[in-house]
Amino acid sequence: MNDSNLDKRHIIRIRDMSEEFIQTIIDETYQIKNHPNDFNDVLKGKILALAFWEPSTRTRLSFESAMLRLGGQTMGFSSQSGTSIEKGESLSDTITMLASYAHCIVLRHPKRGSGVLAAKVADKYGVPVISGGSGSQEHPTQALLDIFTIHEYHKRLSGLKLGIMGDLRYSRTISSLLYGLSKFGKNEIYSISHPSLGLQEELLFDLSETQLEITTSASLTDVIADLDVLYVTRLQKERFPDPMLYNKVKGAYQVQLEMIRLAKDDLIIMHPLPRVDEIPYGVDRLPQAKYFEQAKNGVYTRMALLKRIITDSKQKARG
C-alpha cells in the first residue's frame, strides 16, 4: 500500500504480496488440509474480530470456522444494523475500538480503500488487519484460496489458460485473482463479459507490466476447448443501467451443459459463490465442477493465513 513502514502482516491487497508469500501460504494450506488435527490449538487464547459492514455469509463463516478450528475465538458484527455504526460511528473509530478487543481484525466494507484505512488505524495498536473485501477493489483471501485451488488441480500456476466470465468490472474476486496470478509468470486470460462490465482500467494498467496476457473473447464457446480454468462470476441486475438489457444479455454469460462437452477433462470450473443461474445445477454433477471444493479450501487457506499472521512476530509475515 506504498507505506513500507506499516506492519507487513496486514493482508489488504494481493497486489502488494510477493510470490514467495503466496507460495508460503499455499504450502501451509496443503499441510493443514492434509493434517487438520495437528493445528487444533495453535491459536488458543487468541481472539479474531469479524467486522462486517456488509452482509456476507460465506466469507464471515469461513473465517469463523478457520479460527475455531485453530482453537481461537471470534467476536464481531455482521451488518451495520444494531451497532454504533448505524448511529454514525466512523470506520476509524470502530477499528480503534476493536484493536483493543482482539488480536486480529477481519473487515468487509463497501468502500474501496477501507482496508488501507483500517490497517493504518490498527497499526498504531500492533493489530494486523485482513481485508475480507473492500468494495469493488480487492478480496485478497478469496484470491489466495482460488490460487490454492488452481494449484491443487493443475500443480502449477503458470502456463495456464483461464477464462473469466460474468461481471469482471465490479468483481473484487477477479481483480485479486489476476493480481495474484500475475506474480507467477506467463498465463493467458480470456475475458468474456458485456462491454460495460469489462476489467477495471486500473487493473489493466497494472497488469500491462506483467506477463499476464489478456484477450477479450466474444463468447465462451470460442475458447472453452482450450481452457484449464473457467472462473465464473455472478451478473448483478443493478449493475446494468437498464433491467431490460440485463435480461437480454445474461444468457450470453451463463455456462451451458453442452459447452462443457467441448472442454478438456482437466478443466476446472470455479465460482466465488453464491451463484444464481450463471451455472445451472446440472453442471454440479460434472467432474469439472470445483466450486464447492473451492469454498471448502477457503477454510484451510484462511487457517494458514490466520496462523501465520497471529503467531508471527511483528513485521515478519510478508517477508
Place this chain on the structure above:
Amino acid sequence: MEELKTNEKQLIVKKIDNGIVIDHIRPPGRAFHLLKALNIDENYPHSVFVAINVPSKKYGRKDVLKIRNVSEDLLHQSLDVLGLLIAGSNIVYIENYEVVKKEKIKAPERAIGLMSCPGISCITNLREDVETDFIILPIQESLEGLKLRCTYCDKIFNVQEHISLLL
C-alpha cells in the same frame, strides 16, 4: 485585430520591479487556480497582474501571472499544489526589474491532503478523519496534466480533469 495584438503585447511586457512572474500557464484560466493555491486574493497588500487567454506562438493560448513582492516562504508552502497544476513551468524571480533567478516547478512525488479523491466509492470521501494521499505516476510532465493514483481506492485520474477537487 493588429492593434489588439499590440495592446496585449504591451500588457504582457509591462515589467514589475520586485516579485515573481509565472509565464506559460496552461490551459487558459488556470491562473485563477494558482492564485487560490497561493492564497492570494483582494486582501493581498501588493499588485497582482493576471493575464488570461494571451496568444502564444507555442501553445495557442496561455495565462501569465505577475505578483509583486511575494514572499518566498509563501511560495514554497504552495510548491506541491503548483507542481500538481503547472509542473514544468518556471517561476521567474525579479529584483529591481531584473531577472535574478529561475526555478522550474517540479511535480511532487506524493500529494498528501491537497485534494479530494474523485473515486466515488473511495473511503476518503466518507466522514472519516483521514488525509487523502496520492502518488504521482511517473509519466512525463505534459500539456495533458499529471496522472495521480489514490493510495486508498487505487483510482487513476488526470489532475487537470478534477481541478475543482483541490482543497
